[in-house]
Amino acid sequence: MNWIAIGSIADIPPRGARCVATPQGKIAVFRTADDRIFAIEDHCPHKGGPLSQGIVHGAAVTCPLHNWVISLETGKALGADEGSVRTIPAKVEGQRLFIALEALASKAA
Amino acid sequence: MSEKLVIIGNGMAPGRMLEHLLEAAPDRYSVTIFNAEPRVNYDRIMLSPVLAGEKAFEEIVIHGDGWYIKHGITLYKGHRIVAIDRDAKTVTSDQGVTESYDRLVIATGSVPFIIPVPGKDLPGVLTYRDLDDVNAMLLAAQSRAKAVVIGGGLLGLEAAAGLKEQGMDVTVLHVMPTLMERQLDPAAGYLLQKAVEARGIKVMTKANTKAIIGDGKVEGVELMDGTIIPATLVVMAVGIRPSTALAKEAGLDVNRGIVVDDRVRTSDPAIMALGECAEVGGHVYGLVAPLYEMARVAAAGLADGEDRRFVHSDTPTKLKVTGIDLYSLGDFADGEDREEIILRDASAGIYKRVVLQDNRIIGTVLFGETGDGAWFNDLKKKATDISEMRDTLIFGQAFQGGVSSDPLAAVAALADDAEICGCNGVCKGKITGAITAKGLTGLDDVRAHTKASASCGSCTGLVEQLLKLTLGEAYNPAAVQPMCGCTSLGHDDVRRLIKAKGLKTIPAVMQELEWKTSCGCAKCRPALNYYLVCDWPDQYADDYQSRFINERVHANIQKDGTYSVVPRMWGGVTSADELRAIADVVDKFEIPMVKVTGGQRIDMLGIRKEDLPAVWADLGKAGFVSGHAYAKGLRTVKTCVGTDWCRFGTQDSTGLGIRIEKFMWGSWTPAKVKMAVSGCPRNCAEATCKDVGVVCVDSGYEIHFAGAAGLDIKGTEVLGLVKTEDEALEVIGALVQMYREQARYLERIYKWAKRIGTAEIKKQVLNDAEKRKAYYERFVFSQKFAQVDPWSERVSGKDKHEFRPMASVGFAEAAE
Numbered sequence: 027m028n029w030i031a032i033g034s035i036a037d038i039p040p041r042g043a044r045c046v047a048t049p050q051g052k053i054a055v056f057r058t059a060d061d062r063i064f065a066i067e068d069h070c071p072h073k074g075g076p077l078s079q080g081i082v083h084g085a086a087v088t089c090p091l092h093n094w095v096i097s098l099e100t101g102k103a104l105g106a107d108e109g110s111v112r113t114i115p116a117k118v119e120g121q122r123l124f125i126a127l128e129a130l131a132s133k134a135a
Numbered sequence: 136m137s138e139k140l141v142i143i144g145n146g147m148a149p150g151r152m153l154e155h156l157l158e159a160a161p162d163r164y165s166v167t168i169f170n171a172e173p174r175v176n177y178d179r180i181m182l183s184p185v186l187a188g189e190k191a192f193e194e195i196v197i198h199g200d201g202w203y204i205k206h207g208i209t210l211y212k213g214h215r216i217v218a219i220d221r222d223a224k225t226v227t228s229d230q231g232v233t234e235s236y237d238r239l240v241i242a243t244g245s246v247p248f249i250i251p252v253p254g255k256d257l258p259g260v261l262t263y264r265d266l267d268d269v270n271a272m273l274l275a276a277q278s279r280a281k282a283v284v285i286g287g288g289l290l291g292l293e294a295a296a297g298l299k300e301q302g303m304d305v306t307v308l309h310v311m312p313t314l315m316e317r318q319l320d321p322a323a324g325y326l327l328q329k330a331v332e333a334r335g336i337k338v339m340t341k342a343n344t345k346a347i348i349g350d351g352k353v354e355g356v357e358l359m360d361g362t363i364i365p366a367t368l369v370v371m372a373v374g375i376r377p378s379t380a381l382a383k384e385a386g387l388d389v390n391r392g393i394v395v396d397d398r399v400r401t402s403d404p405a406i407m408a409l410g411e412c413a414e415v416g417g418h419v420y421g422l423v424a425p426l427y428e429m430a431r432v433a434a435a436g437l438a439d440g441e442d443r444r445f446v447h448s449d450t451p452t453k454l455k456v457t458g459i460d461l462y463s464l465g466d467f468a469d470g471e472d473r474e475e476i477i478l479r480d481a482s483a484g485i486y487k488r489v490v491l492q493d494n495r496i497i498g499t500v501l502f503g504e505t506g507d508g509a510w511f512n513d514l515k516k517k518a519t520d521i522s523e524m525r526d527t528l529i530f531g532q533a534f535q536g537g538v539s540s541d542p543l544a545a546v547a548a549l550a551d552d553a554e555i556c557g558c559n560g561v562c563k564g565k566i567t568g569a570i571t572a573k574g575l576t577g578l579d580d581v582r583a584h585t586k587a588s589a590s591c592g593s594c595t596g597l598v599e600q601l602l603k604l605t606l607g608e609a610y611n612p613a614a615v616q617p618m619c620g621c622t623s624l625g626h627d628d629v630r631r632l633i634k635a636k637g638l639k640t641i642p643a644v645m646q647e648l649e650w651k652t653s654c655g656c657a658k659c660r661p662a663l664n665y666y667l668v669c670d671w672p673d674q675y676a677d678d679y680q681s682r683f684i685n686e687r688v689h690a691n692i693q694k695d696g697t698y699s700v701v702p703r704m705w706g707g708v709t710s711a712d713e714l715r716a717i718a719d720v721v722d723k724f725e726i727p728m729v730k731v732t733g734g735q736r737i738d739m740l741g742i743r744k745e746d747l748p749a750v751w752a753d754l755g756k757a758g759f760v761s762g763h764a765y766a767k768g769l770r771t772v773k774t775c776v777g778t779d780w781c782r783f784g785t786q787d788s789t790g791l792g793i794r795i796e797k798f799m800w801g802s803w804t805p806a807k808v809k810m811a812v813s814g815c816p817r818n819c820a821e822a823t824c825k826d827v828g829v830v831c832v833d834s835g836y837e838i839h840f841a842g843a844a845g846l847d848i849k850g851t852e853v854l855g856l857v858k859t860e861d862e863a864l865e866v867i868g869a870l871v872q873m874y875r876e877q878a879r880y881l882e883r884i885y886k887w888a889k890r891i892g893t894a895e896i897k898k899q900v901l902n903d904a905e906k907r908k909a910y911y912e913r914f915v916f917s918q919k920f921a922q923v924d925p926w927s928e929r930v931s932g933k934d935k936h937e938f939r940p941m942a943s944v945g946f947a948e949a950a951e
């Protein structure tokens with residue numbers, strides 16, 4: 027897998043998110059209250075809302091446009107809503123953050 | 136002819152006796168009551184919540200005037216009986232009324248003990264026994280000055296907590312080394328002292344009062360060691376003495392209390408005594424549970440019904456100070472033949488101790504976590520041999536034999552005769568029986584039919600669990616809508632507890648109020664963040680991660696993920712320079728749409744998030760600040776042209792609108808607040824459908840509120856007419872502050888006003904000058920921290936991370 031460094035964990039506030047720009051669109055990288063890191067496409071399965079702008083709680087984010095709740099672990103909509111968004115492998119090494127870009131490339135291919 | 140029953144004293148004990156008597160023998164007696172207190176029967180226990188401002192007197196009345204009329208009972212309010220003539224069988228009041236009796240009941244209660252020190256009669260020295268005392272304390276508290284409470288027992292601590300809640304600086308003096316030493320062992324007494332001190336109340340133990348000093352009124356308390364503590368109010372809560380003088384004069388047997396047998400009969404067969412004034416089997420009592428049992432015995436005796444006899448039992452002690460949980464029962468002194476089991480959890484502030492004799496519980500002290508009190512009480516009462524569960528006993532019922540830690544399961548496992556309500560001696564079986572037999576569906580029903588949870592209320596949770604258990608899905612708990620799935624508490628409870636427990640961070644709220652999720656959800660976090668901003672303006676650090684995106688980046692998110700920006704145009708007035716600056720920004724950032732809003736200002740739509748700081752920087756140079764078009768906060772103050780231009784204008788509506796907007800901008804509110812000022816009743820600024828509106832008239836300014844013109848349409852209510860702009864500002868500031876402090880998150884003013892009543896709002900912000908001032912001052916104080924332009928803050932670098940991607944990756948590869 028092709029791990030690409032995207033910055034340090036300190037760049038993202040706890041219970042917050044930042045974006046990474048890629049040729050296929052934005053990837054939202056989340057940091058939970060207990061410092062776990064997740065990356066998903068920044069595109070709500072409902073109407074494309076920017077998930078990186080939502081409120082982060084537990085391992086989930088609430089979309090800022092119409093309040094769908096998306097699991098950061100599976101990318102699936104929780105509760106009654108149906109839909110899912112692609113998850114991207116992410117990891118923390120010391121302070122440094124990486125996402126696996128190959129997964130993206132394979133989608134583009 | 137029915138027999139004549141006369142009752143001296145109209146406290147909690149005879150009140151309860153009458154209820155039983157009316158049930159058993161409704162027509163047997165014609166009843167006359169004399170009460171020295173000039174009022175009906177009320178729940179004395181709940182005076183502390185009244186003092187703390189959590190309840191109104193009306194809410195603690197047990198029998199209102201209508202009740203006496205309905206039952207044909209004559210109540211002489213404000214009549215103190217001064218003589219009993221046992222030969223003539225009459226009683227005489229200090230107002231000169233004489234009444235004859237066939238049966239007489241003495242229920243004169245207790246009088247507070249006053250330590251005989253110099254200065255004890257000075258004005259400003261109070262006791263804590265009845266509503267007059269509470270009213271006097273509330274009056275004294277308005278000065279926000281210093282209070283000293285002498286006595287660190289149940290009453291003293293409740294008084295101290297209430298006075299503190301009312302804004303006084305409070306010191307408790309206690310003569311013993313630890314607080315509540317008669318109910319708590321030293322370890323629990325120490326934890327209690329810490330908990331009391333944590334609320335800002337000073338505690339001095341081993342403090343022996345020598346004198347109360349002052350010239351004409353209280354100025355302080357002097358201790359034996361010479362220390363002087365300044366005070367304008369001194370509350371003596373050092374104990375009570377049964378009120379027996381009347382009985383003694385009438386020649387009845389009196390010891391510590393009026394001596395009665397186990398059917399509460401005095402030495403005169405025509406006279407009974409019950410309540411705190413009575414002494415049964417050598418005991419006198421100061422908690423309601425045994426008094427209520429006496430009431431049952433007395434009613435049975437008067438009705439010639441069952442042969443009911445009084446049996447002594449220990450009553451658990453609880454302290455009614457929100458946020459301090461303690462429970463004490465029975466005998467917990469050390470002894471040769473006793474052993475004890477102790478659990479301490481210092482970080483959680485928990486201490487539990489059970490004292491055993493012959494493998495049976497004889498005493499329990501619980502601090503910090505008291506849920507198992509009823510269970511320990513039950514084991515003690517039944518003298519259950521606990522050898523089998525010795526190892527896990529202290530962990531409570533949930534840890535015994537396979538019972539899970541689900542609170543419902545714990546209640547389900549209680550025996551039918553386990554006591555649920557200590558005050559009223561109501562057991563589980565009686566409650567579940569009544570729910571089934573009478574088809575009860577809610578807490579109030581259970582209170583009405585069984586009395587359970589109707590006195591001090593500390594068993595309310597248990598009663599609700601019994602309702603849930605018995606009714607299953609059909610039980611709809613008290614219609615209190617929980618804030619969200621993370622808690623079972625409603626908004627009002629959470630707001631009250633944030634204040635009462637002094638909670639100042641979101642994690643503290645979630646920890647102390649036992650949130651079910653680790654870090655809340657998108658519903659509760661913004662609400663909690665607002666409540667904390669509102670309640671602790673100078674201390675709370677705003678949690679931006681708990682704000683909705685619009686409030687986090689100070690712009691409105693659009694459907695395509697771009698943003699719109701609306702600068703403030705004070706009162707809807709702009710200028711050539713401002714318009715030019717806007718035009719330049721629109722060109723420079725290629726903003727696709729510029730629109731005049733319904734709020735008298737200009738909206739720029741479709742701005743890229745990355746551009747926001749630069750847009751603000753340019754707007755800022757022209758003097759613009761954020762219009763908060765995104766905020767649960769002050770939005771716009773629309774105005775019309777007023778006296779400056781309009782031929783009908785009566786006042787400077789534009790000027791006043793601008794003044795209000797400059798005064799109120801930046802404040803966070805439960806939901807958005809929109810205002811308008813019209814220069815005459817033609818009302819061109821549409822002030823009569825706003826959250827707050829002003830309609831100018833010749834004689835002054837008519838203040839309106841609680842209008843709506845969005846999802847609902849509703850004309851405003853008139854709050855009142857004031858003469859000057861200054862007064863208008865004060866009333867509006869007070870109104871908005873009251874709304875800020877009381878409403879639920881996302882509740883617009885009109886909904887809040889409907890819920891609590893517009894009359895109540897008028898009373899507090901218009902009629903009561905002092906309340907108004909206090910609200911107004913709190914608003915002004917919080918504005919000190921709120922009026923910071925969020926745009927210029929971000930231009931100078933705050934929250935930089937919000938506005939740009941953390942990295943750009945993969946572009947080079949894609950190009951290859």
Ligand code: SRM
Nearest residue numbers: 691699731732733734735736764770809843844845846847
């Ligand atoms: C821009 C504007 C429409 C316009 O082009 O004129 C507007 C735009 C929006 N309104 Fe409005 N409202 C605008 C004036 C009004 C008015 C008229 C007024 O303020 O005089 C009302 C009726 C009065 C009222 O507030 O009750 C109004 C009642 C609403 C409501 C219904 C509120 C309610 O409780 O009934 C919502 C929905 C909400 O807040 O939950 C809403 C929500 C919105 C939102 C914020 C929808 C959203 O959540 O994204 C729109 C944001 C657009 C944007 O990005 O700028 N807007 N909205 C007006 C901005 C005024 C300003 O200068 O700040």
Ligand SMILES: Cc1cc2nc3c(=O)[nH]c(=O)nc-3n(C[C@H](O)[C@H](O)[C@H](O)COP(=O)(O)OP(=O)(O)OC[C@H]3O[C@@H](n4cnc5c(N)ncnc54)[C@H](O)[C@@H]3O)c2cc1C
Nearest residue numbers: 144146147148170171172179215216243244410411422423
């Ligand atoms: C602030 C406070 C908090 C308390 N908290 C608790 C608690 O949490 N739990 C608990 O179990 N108990 C509590 N108590 C104690 C409880 O309120 C009393 O035990 C109970 O009210 C006593 O009832 P009673 O009928 O004997 O007397 P009272 O309720 O005191 O009534 C006596 C009445 O008789 C009147 N009276 C006296 N002399 C005469 C006369 N000569 N002629 C006519 N009328 C006369 C008095 O004015 C008074 O109204 C508390 C008490 C106070 C003051």
Ligand code: SF4
Nearest residue numbers: 693694732733845846
């Ligand atoms: S009325 Fe308000 S909320 Fe509805 S579309 Fe128009 S701007 Fe948006």
Ligand code: FES
Nearest residue numbers: 070073075089092
């Ligand atoms: S776009 Fe995310 S909830 Fe509608």
